[in-house]
Amino acid sequence: MSDADEAEIRTALRTALGDVLDRDLPEFTDDTRLFGDLGLDSTSVIELLMALEDSVGVQLDPDELTAEVFDTVGSLTSYLSACRATPEPAN
DSSP states (O other): OHHHHHHHHHHHHHHHHHHTSSOOOOOTTTTTTTTTTOOOOOOHHHHHHHHHHHIOOOOOOGGGOOOGGBBHHHHHHHHHHHHHOOOOOOO
16 A cells, blocks of 8 residues: 555545544544544444545445444554555455
């Protein structure tokens, strides 16, 4: 994944988080915790995932998601990057 792709995902994540949480977000780093530092909660995770699917262009499988994916901004960014790099299976 290129730096440009990572930057695009990070921008989409920031926008989606701001929309879902309905507020301006402080600056954050890869170590910023989504739940503890930014105030994400279990009900807003679904909204966040739907927004990210649209803006990042990935199809996320809820069965593949683990709590670790949502630990930090960096862990979610890495997961989205991996999803984007993996081609979708043909039907």
